[in-house]
Amino acid sequence: MGIVNVTPDSFSDGGRFLHADAAVAHAHRLITEGVDVLDIGGESTRPRAEPVGEAEEIARVIPVIEAIRRESPIAISVDTMKPAVARAAIAAGATMWNDVTALDVAPGSLALAAELGCEVVLMHMRGEPRTMQASPRYDDVVAEVASFLAARAEAAIAAGVGRDKIWLDPGIGFGKTSRHSLALLRNLDRIVALGFPVLVGASRKSAIARIARDQSAEDQRLGGSIAVALAAARAGAAMIRVHDVAETRQALAVAAAIGQAEA
Ligand code: HH2
Numbered sequence: 039m040g041i042v043n044v045t046p047d048s049f050s051d052g053g054r055f056l057h058a059d060a061a062v063a064h065a066h067r068l069i070t071e072g073v074d075v076l077d078i079g080g081e082s083t084r085p086r087a088e089p090v091g092e093a094e095e096i097a098r099v100i101p102v103i104e105a106i107r108r109e110s111p112i113a114i115s116v117d118t119m120k121p122a123v124a125r126a127a128i129a130a131g132a133t134m135w136n137d138v139t140a141l142d143v144a145p146g147s148l149a150l151a152a153e154l155g156c157e158v159v160l161m162h163m164r165g166e167p168r169t170m171q172a173s174p175r176y177d178d179v180v181a182e183v184a185s186f187l188a189a190r191a192e193a194a195i196a197a198g199v200g201r202d203k204i205w206l207d208p209g210i211g212f213g214k215t216s217r218h219s220l221a222l223l224r225n226l227d228r229i230v231a232l233g234f235p236v237l238v239g240a241s242r243k244s245a246i247a248r249i250a251r252d253q254s255a256e257d258q259r260l261g262g263s264i265a266v267a268l269a270a271a272r273a274g275a276a277m278i279r280v281h282d283v284a285e286t287r288q289a290l291a292v293a294a295a296i297g298q299a300e301a
Contacts, residue, residue: 039075039115039237039279040068044098045082045090057098062105069112071284075134075277078102078127079117083138083167083212095123100130107131115159119143121150128154134205138163138212140190152198159205159237160190164213174213180225183208188232205277206232210240210266216248223266226273238270239279241286264289272297 044061080098081090115134116127124135140160141147162183164174187206208222246262247254267278280286
């Protein structure tokens with residue numbers, strides 16, 4: 039899964055057309071790099087990020103989804119916590135709703151996902167984006183994340199979402215210290231064992247720099263991001279959410295070939 043952020047902090051300033059234009063050009067680059075799913079987001083979920091209104095988020099992501107859909111059959115996911123944005127995105131050609139709140143916060147989310155018939159990514163987060171990194175605590179992070187995700191999958195199925203439409207994501211860095219994120223990656227097989235395809239997103243996150251004990255800026259964290267991708271794939275993750283598609287695909291292909299080589 040390749041990340042396309044249509045947010046002012048992701049692209050240099052300018053008018054909305056320029057933002058959409060830059061986002062579409064980036065999407066096309068990821069397609070040539072071999073991406074399987076494009077994840078389009080119009081609101082940053084970074085700690086301390088400013089919330090974006092519904093109309094503004096729609097104005098950011100829909101022209102981008104429409105433009106990609108006009109030129110490519112690539113699978114598109116929309117990264118949003120807002121039902122109205124998800125509805126508009128699916129109408130514009132997206133087929134997957136990636137919700138960092140696991141369809142658990144905005145009223146009507148589960149029913150809408152069932153009505154739309156789209157795939158859904160249910161991600162674990164502790165708290166909400168603005169405050170989630172303020173000393174998160176767990177007794178047993180792996181057990182708590184697994185039981186939350188199992189419960190959200192049950193709730194989605196009870197609301198009418200097809201079992202085969204559900205993806206689970208432990209939410210690396212969302213209300214977790216780097217120790218929590220490491221525990222989840224080390225024990226990812228316990229999330230995989232829940233019986234749904236698992237998505238992992240750690241690309242360029244601050245946890246990478248903390249774990250590596252360096253001060254690397256966001257675009258200097260490719261090595262650590264690839265290390266997570268390889269470990270997650272080995273533990274059974276079905277999809278990895280990344281900024282750097284070509285490099286990650288290459289690393290995954292070589293690791294897989296080594297795994298299949300003759301003894
Ligand atoms: N991480 C981010 C956003 N959406 N969705 C899923 N399912 N899993 C993730 O790990 C995940 C996500 C944050 O990363 P990014 O899009 O790079 O930053 P921002 O939210 O600031 O745009």
